[in-house]
Amino acid sequence: MNEKEKYAELEQLIQNHKSQPGALMPVLQGAQAIFGCVPEDVQKIIADGLGVTLSEVYGVATFYAQFSLRPKGEYLISVCLGTACYVKGSQKVLDKLSEELHIPVGGTTDDGKFTLEATRCLGACGLAPVMTINGEVYGRLTPDAVPGILAKYQTA
Amino acid sequence: MDIYRSHVLVCGGTGCSSSGSATLIERFNEKLAENNLEKEVKVIRTGCFGLCEAGPVVIVYPDGTFYSRVKPENVDEIVTEHLLKGRKVEHLVYTDHATREQNAEKALEDITFYKHQHRIALRNCGVIDPENIDEYLAMDGYRALEKALTSMTREQVIDEILKSGLRGRGGGGFPTGLKWKFTYNSQSDQKYVACNADEGDPGAFMDRSILEGDPHAIIEAMAIAGYAIGASEGYIYVRAEYPIAVKRLTVAINQAREYGLLGKDIFGTGFNFDLFIRLGAGAFVCGEETALMHSIEGKRGEPTTRPPFPAVKGLFAKPTMLNNVETYANVAQIILHGADWYASMGTEKSKGTKVFALGGKINNTGLVEVPMGTTLRTIIYDIGGGIPNGKKFKAVQTGGPSGGCLPESLLDTPVDYDNLIAAGSMMGSGGMIVMDEDNCMVDIARFYLDFICDESCGKCTPCRIGTKRMLEILNRIVNGKGKEGDIEKLEELAQTIKSTALCGLGQTAPNPVISTLRFFRDEYEAHIRDKKCPAHHCQALLQYVITDKCRGCTACARVCPAQAISGEVKKQHHIDPDKCLKCGACMEKCRFGAIVKI
Numbered sequence: 001m002n003e004k005e006k007y008a009e010l011e012q013l014i015q016n017h018k019s020q021p022g023a024l025m026p027v028l029q030g031a032q033a034i035f036g037c038v039p040e041d042v043q044k045i046i047a048d049g050l051g052v053t054l055s056e057v058y059g060v061a062t063f064y065a066q067f068s069l070r071p072k073g074e075y076l077i078s079v080c081l082g083t084a085c086y087v088k089g090s091q092k093v094l095d096k097l098s099e100e101l102h103i104p105v106g107g108t109t110d111d112g113k114f115t116l117e118a119t120r121c122l123g124a125c126g127l128a129p130v131m132t133i134n135g136e137v138y139g140r141l142t143p144d145a146v147p148g149i150l151a152k153y154q155t156a
Numbered sequence: 157m158d159i160y161r162s163h164v165l166v167c168g169g170t171g172c173s174s175s176g177s178a179t180l181i182e183r184f185n186e187k188l189a190e191n192n193l194e195k196e197v198k199v200i201r202t203g204c205f206g207l208c209e210a211g212p213v214v215i216v217y218p219d220g221t222f223y224s225r226v227k228p229e230n231v232d233e234i235v236t237e238h239l240l241k242g243r244k245v246e247h248l249v250y251t252d253h254a255t256r257e258q259n260a261e262k263a264l265e266d267i268t269f270y271k272h273q274h275r276i277a278l279r280n281c282g283v284i285d286p287e288n289i290d291e292y293l294a295m296d297g298y299r300a301l302e303k304a305l306t307s308m309t310r311e312q313v314i315d316e317i318l319k320s321g322l323r324g325r326g327g328g329g330f331p332t333g334l335k336w337k338f339t340y341n342s343q344s345d346q347k348y349v350a351c352n353a354d355e356g357d358p359g360a361f362m363d364r365s366i367l368e369g370d371p372h373a374i375i376e377a378m379a380i381a382g383y384a385i386g387a388s389e390g391y392i393y394v395r396a397e398y399p400i401a402v403k404r405l406t407v408a409i410n411q412a413r414e415y416g417l418l419g420k421d422i423f424g425t426g427f428n429f430d431l432f433i434r435l436g437a438g439a440f441v442c443g444e445e446t447a448l449m450h451s452i453e454g455k456r457g458e459p460t461t462r463p464p465f466p467a468v469k470g471l472f473a474k475p476t477m478l479n480n481v482e483t484y485a486n487v488a489q490i491i492l493h494g495a496d497w498y499a500s501m502g503t504e505k506s507k508g509t510k511v512f513a514l515g516g517k518i519n520n521t522g523l524v525e526v527p528m529g530t531t532l533r534t535i536i537y538d539i540g541g542g543i544p545n546g547k548k549f550k551a552v553q554t555g556g557p558s559g560g561c562l563p564e565s566l567l568d569t570p571v572d573y574d575n576l577i578a579a580g581s582m583m584g585s586g587g588m589i590v591m592d593e594d595n596c597m598v599d600i601a602r603f604y605l606d607f608i609c610d611e612s613c614g615k616c617t618p619c620r621i622g623t624k625r626m627l628e629i630l631n632r633i634v635n636g637k638g639k640e641g642d643i644e645k646l647e648e649l650a651q652t653i654k655s656t657a658l659c660g661l662g663q664t665a666p667n668p669v670i671s672t673l674r675f676f677r678d679e680y681e682a683h684i685r686d687k688k689c690p691a692h693h694c695q696a697l698l699q700y701v702i703t704d705k706c707r708g709c710t711a712c713a714r715v716c717p718a719q720a721i722s723g724e725v726k727k728q729h730h731i732d733p734d735k736c737l738k739c740g741a742c743m744e745k746c747r748f749g750a751i752v753k754i
Binding site for chain 1: 171
C-alpha cells in the first residue's frame, strides 16, 4: 500500500465508524494497523473526521499502550513480563535481547529492523518464559536461546 | 449428518497454538487423506483442555487416549498405528505426574490433573469445536435462553441467579444477582449489559480460554442477562492481545445472528437483543468497571468515583450491568439446572466452582476448575503436581497485582472469597502463581509495584505518586541500599494509598507489599540489615564463590566476560568480587557444581 492508498483507507475507516457511539477507539486501532503508528497528521485527520478536538485524540492515543506515535521496527519483539514468566526468569531473557540488540527496552535498532518491548501477560503461561516476534511465539526460553532466534531474523 | 468412527481432538487454545497445534491439524488431515480415512475419522480443533504444560495436546475418541507434547512428526505414527491399525502409540501417551504412569487405557477424567476438578465454566472447553454453533447446541446450548424467555419471568431469572449465590468472578466477589437486580430496578429508555473480557491480571488466562473454547456460553448468558434487566444491546470489551478469542467470538456472534438467537424477536417472544465487540488497547486499569465503560465510549480509560454506580448511570450514561467472562460462563447452567444445584457446591458464602490459572514453579501449569473450598494444598500438590526440580515451596500468589503471597503455613486454607481475604490475599480473577525457594519475596513485591506504577492511570495522587514512592523504596532495598525505617515507611504509604485511592486498582495496589511484609518480613530485614538476599536472587546482594569442589579445569575462567576468575590449572580457582559482574555464566559452565551463590 502506498501513502496515498493508506490515507484513502483512513478516510474510509472514519466514514465506516463515524455514526457509531465511541468511534474514536476503533478508528485509532484501524489507523495503527494501517500506518503502524498514529503520528500527528493522522491524529489531525481523525479529529477532523470525527468532529472531536485534536487534544482528545492525542489524549486517547497516548493513554493506551497499543498506540504508538512513532513507527516501530520491522520486527516487534515482545517479551512477556507477566508473573508466571517473571518467576521463571523472563527478565534475564529481556536483558539478553537488550544486550544483543544494543537497544534499551522500548527502543528500536538504528536500522529500523527490531523494536524491543516488555509486554504484559500473553496468557501462554504454560510455555513460560515466553516472547513473541511479530506474533510468532517462542516458549520455554533461556537467555542462551536468544542469539540463535535473532539470527533467523537478522539474515531474513 | 456424517457419522465418523473416530474423532481426533486437537487443542487450539493459545498455549497449544503457540506450540504448533495448527500444524498438527494440517498434518492429520493430510495423513488421513493419504490413508483414505477422511470419511472415517474427523479432526476437530477444540478450545483449551487446561493442561497447557502437556501441550500440544491430542485426544483420540472413542477410546479417549490422551497424547501429550505431540510433534508434527508424531502424527504419521498416530494415524498409521492408532487410527489405521487400532494400536495406541504408547510412548506418546501422557505421563501422569502423580503416579508416574503412562497408561493408555486410563480415562481422561481419572488422570490426577482432572480427577479433583469439577468443570462448569470450562465444561465445553476442549470438548466442542468453538467455531461450530451446532456442537454448542448439541451440548444443551441456548436451552437456558429458551427456558428463560419462554417459561420464566424477568424477576424469576434474577431470583434464580440471586439464590444460586453466584459472586463476581472478576475479583470483587460482589453477588451477581444483586447487580442484576439493581440494574433491573433502574428506569431508563435504554439499558446495556456488558462483559468484562479485558483480562489483565498477569498469570490469569481463564477468561481467554472460555472465550476461545466456548464463546457461545458467553453470548447465551449475556442474552439471558439482557432479558432479565431489560436491555436490548450488549458490549463485550475484550483485550486486543487475544486475537484468537476475538476471532472466535466474532464467528460465534455471526452464527447466533444467523440462527436467530441474537437479533429481533428471539424464540418468537418479542425479545430483541444484539451484541457488539469492542477491543481494549492495552491498559490494565480498564478492568475497573467505570474505566472500562469510558474506554468503550472511546475515551481515556480513567475510572470515576462511584456512586453513581453503573447500575444507575453506566455506559453512555445509561444503566449498565457489567459481569466478567467466567461469571457469565456459569449463568446458563444455573438457569438450566437450578439455583439449588449450583448452591449445593462450594462453601457457605462462596458457591459453585472457581477456575484457577496455575503457573510459575509448578509441574502442571494450566487451567483447573474446582469447587470453592478446595484447599490450596489440593490445588497445588494433587492437581498441580507440586514443585519441579525437587525445590521447596515458598509461597503462592493469588489475586494478581491486587492480591498477596501466602506461605506454606496457610496451604490448608479452603479457597473461597472470604478465606483468602482473611489470609491477607484475595481471589482476584484466579491467577495462582507458585514460587519456590529461589524466588525472592521482596523482588516479587517490587515486580508487582513496578507493574502498578506502569499501569496507574495517573488520575488520583495516592496511586500515581504513592506507588512510585513505594517502588523507589523497594528498588533501594533489592539493590542493597535499604535503610532502617524503610519497612515502616512502606507500611505507612501502603495504608494511606489503601484508604485514599480512587479506584480498586489503587486501593489494592499495596497488597503485594502488605502481604509479603506480613509473611516474609524476615526477607525484608535480611536485605536491609544484613545486605543479604536469602533466596540468592537479588544480584546486588549476592556473591559467587568457588568451593573446594573445583578441579581447576579453567572452563569458568574462559567463559567469564570480565576476567574476574583466576587460578592455576588443576588448582582451585578464585573469583575477584570487585570485578565480578554476577552474570552467572561461570556457574552455568561449571561441570562440578563447584560455584555457589552466597
